[in-house]
Amino acid sequence: MTGRDGGADIGPIGNSPVVILVRPQMGENIGATARAMGNGGLFHLRLVAPRDGWPQERAWRTASGADRILEEATVFETVADAVADLHHVFATCPRPRHIVKTVLTARGAGTELRAICGRGLRVGLLFGPERAGLDNEDMARADALIRYPLNPDFMSLNLAQAVLIMAYEWWMATETSEPRFLMTNEAQVATKGELDNFMQHLTHDLDESGFLRNEQKRPGMVRNLRHLFERGEITEQELRTLHGVVTELSRVRKSRAKG
Amino acid sequence: MTGRDGGADIGPIGNSPVVILVRPQMGENIGATARAMGNGGLFHLRLVAPRDGWPQERAWRTASGADRILEEATVFETVADAVADLHHVFATCPRPRHIVKTVLTARGAGTELRAICGRGLRVGLLFGPERAGLDNEDMARADALIRYPLNPDFMSLNLAQAVLIMAYEWWMATETSEPRFLMTNEAQVATKGELDNFMQHLTHDLDESGFLRNEQKRPGMVRNLRHLFERGEITEQELRTLHGVVTELSRVRKSRAKG
Numbered sequence: 001m002t003g004r005d006g007g008a009d010i011g012p013i014g015n016s017p018v019v020i021l022v023r024p025q026m027g028e029n030i031g032a033t034a035r036a037m038g039n040g041g042l043f044h045l046r047l048v049a050p051r052d053g054w055p056q057e058r059a060w061r062t063a064s065g066a067d068r069i070l071e072e073a074t075v076f077e078t079v080a081d082a083v084a085d086l087h088h089v090f091a092t093c094p095r096p097r098h099i100v101k102t103v104l105t106a107r108g109a110g111t112e113l114r115a116i117c118g119r120g121l122r123v124g125l126l127f128g129p130e131r132a133g134l135d136n137e138d139m140a141r142a143d144a145l146i147r148y149p150l151n152p153d154f155m156s157l158n159l160a161q162a163v164l165i166m167a168y169e170w171w172m173a174t175e176t177s178e179p180r181f182l183m184t185n186e187a188q189v190a191t192k193g194e195l196d197n198f199m200q201h202l203t204h205d206l207d208e209s210g211f212l213r214n215e216q217k218r219p220g221m222v223r224n225l226r227h228l229f230e231r232g233e234i235t236e237q238e239l240r241t242l243h244g245v246v247t248e249l250s251r252v253r254k255s256r257a258k259g
Numbered sequence: 260m261t262g263r264d265g266g267a268d269i270g271p272i273g274n275s276p277v278v279i280l281v282r283p284q285m286g287e288n289i290g291a292t293a294r295a296m297g298n299g300g301l302f303h304l305r306l307v308a309p310r311d312g313w314p315q316e317r318a319w320r321t322a323s324g325a326d327r328i329l330e331e332a333t334v335f336e337t338v339a340d341a342v343a344d345l346h347h348v349f350a351t352c353p354r355p356r357h358i359v360k361t362v363l364t365a366r367g368a369g370t371e372l373r374a375i376c377g378r379g380l381r382v383g384l385l386f387g388p389e390r391a392g393l394d395n396e397d398m399a400r401a402d403a404l405i406r407y408p409l410n411p412d413f414m415s416l417n418l419a420q421a422v423l424i425m426a427y428e429w430w431m432a433t434e435t436s437e438p439r440f441l442m443t444n445e446a447q448v449a450t451k452g453e454l455d456n457f458m459q460h461l462t463h464d465l466d467e468s469g470f471l472r473n474e475q476k477r478p479g480m481v482r483n484l485r486h487l488f489e490r491g492e493i494t495e496q497e498l499r500t501l502h503g504v505v506t507e508l509s510r511v512r513k514s515r516a517k518g
Contacts, residue, residue: 008412008413008415009412009413010410010412010413035415036420038410038413038415039409039410039413039414039415039416039420040409040410041409041410064415065413065415066413066415097444098444098445099442099444100441100442100443100444100446100494100496100497101441101442102439102440102441102442102491103439103440103441103442104438104439105434105436105437105438105439107431107438108437108438108439111438112439144439145442147436148427149430149431149434149436150298150299150300150427150430151269151297151298151299151300151430153267153268153269154267154268154269154297154298154324154325155298156267156294156297156298156323156324156325157298157423161295161298161420161423164420164423164424165423165424165427168407168409168424168427171408171409171410172366172408175364175408177364177406177408178364178367179363179364179366179367179370180361180362180363180364180367180371180403181361181362182359182360182361182362183358183359183360183361183362183404184359185356185357185358185359186357187359232361235359237359238359
């Protein structure tokens with residue numbers, strides 16, 4: 001079988017939730033699921049009665065290098081067998097009816113999955129077959145259902161997309177990066193003193209050119225310029241560029257005045 | 260052109276962010292993007308220099324009914340043209356280098372997009388071409404970059420998946436559903452009094468059968484049973500079933516004792 005020569009290093013495998021595809025139909029979707037799992041750090045895949053058997057060449061073609069997940073996938077005949085060694089089972093189901101069951105949002109599930117795995121318990125996530133979804137017997141084996149809050153007028157996730165959102169929320173449940181920051185790469189953020197140096201350079205040259213000659217309006221104009229440059233972090237490199245721009249424009253003005 | 264006969268009703272279109280695909284290559288991916296957008300309530304699609312022209316039959320085949328988004332998509336020659344009427348532009352970019360720019364997580368961007376749109380301003384989301392991603396000129400037109408916090412050892416999102424996560428976070432930014440609740444459908448949650456009635460029924464029958472004959476252990480055993488049944492909300496219907504189970508088991512025991 002080609003294309004099964006290792007794939008990407010997908011990172012360390014800890015006690016993470018098991019993704020259980022129940023009666024999946026298309027090998028392509030199993031591969032795309034593995035790819036989605038790798039993105040969010042889910043590495044354990046189980047297949048219950050895959051329609052076309054296992055392994056399937058086509059799965060490796062859509063896995064984008066998440067080969068290890070496919071290599072280590074295990075196959076079961078029934079959902080009962082697939083969940084027998086697990087302590088918790090959550091089932092994804094968009095519109096369950098006539099059921100009494102705990103419902104978690106995908107985000108709520110991400111938090112609970114982290115808590116459960118943190119206690120050393122094993123947890124599985126059931127995903128139903130394409131189109132049909134999980135049947136009532138499958139759902140009766142779950143502790144809770146997972147719901148994706150999405151546009152009720154157009155909810156259309158394929159199997160791998162449903163897995164992706166859950167994998168994303170699993171990853172985000174421990175994500176600590178700031179929701180907003182200035183990426184400076186090698187550059188240093190300028191201090192207020194460095195910014196003030198530039199403002200003095202700018203106002204000096206604008207005074208010289210006569211742009212600020214209206215004494216009454218001058219303080220407001222300078223203040224407006226300051227507000228503009230204070231609006232966000234500026235780097236030292238950007239300030240050097242701004243100094244250069246002001247110097248250059250002044251030079252051109254002066255040489256023209258001379259000419 | 261077939262398959263362009265309406266599609267699904269995808270819900271009301273408000274002031275929502277514009278998804279801008281820059282130099283997209285595959286028609287299938289444009290369709291899959293429209294499908295991902297519909298899920299999260301993003302309806303405005305712009306295409307900058309699509310490789311194979313526009314419209315493309317194949318896009319409709321992968322849109323899963325998000326036809327209206329494709330029908331109303333507009334085409335531009337350059338990124339500059341595509342963003343000219345917008346007030347804010349965010350660009351998705353996994354690993355930007357040598358750039359000084361504000362970076363938002365997808366979640367942080369969801370919150371900011373809601374705030375910007377709530378002020379009546381128009382905002383665009385730039386997504387680069389498959390594989391290559393946005394180039395440096397494209398990114399220079401953006402206010403901020405959007406970063407997806409995902410497994411750094413295996414980050415492999417296709418175009419539609421990247422759009423899906425952003426659309427999901429846009430939708431989630433106003434989502435108010437509880438992260439966990441008991442879905443009871445038509446059923447009513449039982450009151451503590453109704454649960455107590457059942458506990459009395461159960462202990463009465465267990466007393467009668469002799470199961471609780473050890474007077475010293477009796478209080479602890481009853482308490483353990485109570486802890487079990489108090490662990491989560493029980494519905495009135497479930498309590499009726501439990502009453503029936505206890506009554507039936509007692510009946511069998513009694514009739515056996517007689518026989």
